[in-house]
Amino acid sequence: MAVHYPHPIIAKEGWPHVAIAGFVLFVVHSSFGGTWSWPFWIIFAFVLQFFRDPGRLVPLVKDAVLSPADGRVIIVEKSFDPYANREALKISVFMNVFNVHSNRSSVNGTVKKIEYFPGKFVNADLDKASTENERNAVVIDANGQTVTLVQVAGLIARRILCYAHLGDKLKKGERYGFIRFGSRVDVYLPLTAEPMVSVGDKVSATSTVLAKLPGLD
Template sequence: MTQLNWSDPPSQTAFPVAKAGYPFIFASAFATAVFALLGVGFLAMLGLLATGFICWFFRDPDRLVPVGEGVIVSPADGKVVKIEPVAETPYYPGACTRVSVFMSIFNVHVNRSPHEGTVRRVNYYPGKFFSANLDKASAENEHNALLLEGPDGKQVGFVQIAGLVARRIICRVQEGDSLGRGQRFGMICFGSRLDVYLPVNAEIKVTVGDRVQAGTTILGKW
């Protein structure tokens, strides 16, 4: 049986919401209140529905994280859309295996660290906004790449990729910071993709088409 623990302290609220969503929630709630005070019932109802959807979109549930040596967990909720060997990439030193997780607008969008270790590199690349499920999105879309080095010296790369609708990448860590496995480090607003780059000798535990959860689903082991 897999052992689990908390990567972050559990929230003190019944429905945790990511801080990045607060401005959107407050703006929608304010507009709803204005419409209600003006007696515009139809718009007030639409505003209420929009506020509820935004709260739901920015939900940030607590997650129990698997314990074990060499365990690599998914950094995002979504669907595994590609697993392939990569001979060379700017996001990882040497040959590796890339696992791509596509997040639809219905998934939780908070991103979590796939492994424990020290952040060795954070590189932001401005770019275009093709649909995140296209191959060219990895190189041409706006993205933020991180390289994490574990206590044993092994490294894992992971890249936040903006999409057709997603226009905001949030990353709250910088070079030299330490992350625990499954710990929150950022999010992408309104649907996108996460690519994970693992050592070629890592044992992949998922297949294309699998549904995964950030911090909970084991992508692989080394």
């Protein structure tokens, strides 16, 4: 099933950065020629790749909880979900600067709670990032099941963007946020969920099934 995506291949959050990098490149290349401009070509290429945001296909898998982010799985364990006050299965996906940083809903459901917490900017690959770093939690009622998605800022991330609002009905694969530069997303699921990934696995937002949770739409 295709995801209807209203933006071009470059994320809307990246347009100003692409424009600035392109303008500086043009000025340097026009004024000093190719010898001086090659570092700015590298910067321009990096900005383009960082803000890329391709459309994705939702896998037709029953009871699937989809990955909310591109990156590498760094945690699969039983943990406590402080946002929904429960024991949960926690799956964390770490994004480096070369991953797509658009965040997408893991399930179909209604947003029941949104909490933002200012905090530190330690390496998002560390366990303590979940509780100490700047973060934004979205708690979703997915057909009676509670799924919590937490955007966590990283070492150089300085901006978490969340476009979901209380009462919004999200669809699997729907874009709901963006994190600039290295970061992570923590997913908290009911203990009845069956993980389909392991630590070290590389995953793609929307395309990868993180877990199966009986009773989802």
